[in-house]
Amino acid sequence: MSTRGLNPDGTIAREGALSRVPDAFAPVVDAARARIGEVFDGPRLHSAYLYGSIPRGTAVPGVCDLDLLLALHEEPTAADRADARAMEDALDRSHALINGVGILLSGVRTLRSAAERHDSGFFIACLCTPLLGPDLADRLPRFRPTSLLARETNGDLALVLPRWRSHAAEAATDAERKALARTVGRRIVRTGFTLVMPRWGGWTSDLDESAEVFGRYYHERAEQMRVAAAVGRTPSADPAVLGLLIDRLGPWLAAEYTAVHGTKAPRP
Known part of the structure; x- marks a missing residue:
């Protein structure tokens, strides 16, 4: 019987996991993790997440892109966005398996805010897969298809x-x-x-x-x-x-x- 993407209690299940990443894409994910650590580690980065077809296990080589979300301790600055764009270009150039890289940046305060609870909060809790740092989903509620x-x-x-x-x-x-x-x-x-x-x-x-x-x-x-x-x-x-x-x-x-x-x- 289909679960329709739900947990046994009727809440929406997290759709991705590192264990679902296709073997062919594992080097891409490893490279992204390393590059994020080099560029954003320290006082800026709270946590990093994968989302999209790669953590869902449905990525097609040469067709799918690499999607990342970086949660920063403070709201993103112009310098943060410039670093993210440079990282996108570097990862895309070095991996023919992916067709582009997209990096979203957001501040932890925004992601945890009441206004974003059913938008960015849902995105983190159900559509994102933890890659680095503490998982913000641990402090978010369960979501239902309402x-x-x-x-x-x-x-x-x-x-x-x-x-x-x-x-x-x-x-x-x-x-x-x-x-x-x-x-x-x-x-x-x-x-x-x-x-x-x-x-x-x-x-x-x-x-x-x-x-x-x-x-x-x-x-x-x-x-x-x-x-x-x-x-x-x-x-x-x-x-x-x-x-x-x-x-x-x-x-x-x-x-x-x-x-x-x-x-x-x-x-x-």
Whole structure:
């Protein structure tokens, strides 16, 4: 019987683990751990985490990227962000197995704040795998697939759509359009899934499964969501695909999300 990503008590299970990292990616993870220790160890770093397909065990060599979150004792500075960008470039250049590196930076105070409890807190507790330092999840609650969680994770799509339209209009190359399409496709699918998550009663980060679950409840939009999932995996530079997601599916999804779950609480 499927557990739908839940623990026996009905809370959302942590989806990744170092034990699930595919053998081929183990050297990449080891290199990231070492580089983080060299660059951020000391007074700056509280803890570091992996997330995405590598700790879930579903990474495809040459296709998947390396995703990291660094929790800092203080809020990130310009120097911290510059160091993170340099680390991204160095890791990407030295490992052909990955298709890019993304490093998120956040202060521990923000990650532990009440405002971020059902957003960044959920992200740490359920979607991130500890790599270095004390695990912030130890001080966070268990999470369930509720409307509150849906609202606070993805209830701001309406705010993102205008930025995407601007980026699409400014994109001058296929590479830029593909990068945007990947971001848009993944965010649309995540939002579509969390829209129906409380009714489905579970959690998944798999794009195809997310689109399939969404389609059970919104049959008339199922094909559009399958396109979003496909673009999230294999980005397209076709402006018509971006238009479908940003101008057709996106506005409907944002309105439906607000109607069902409300809007995400404003952040400072």
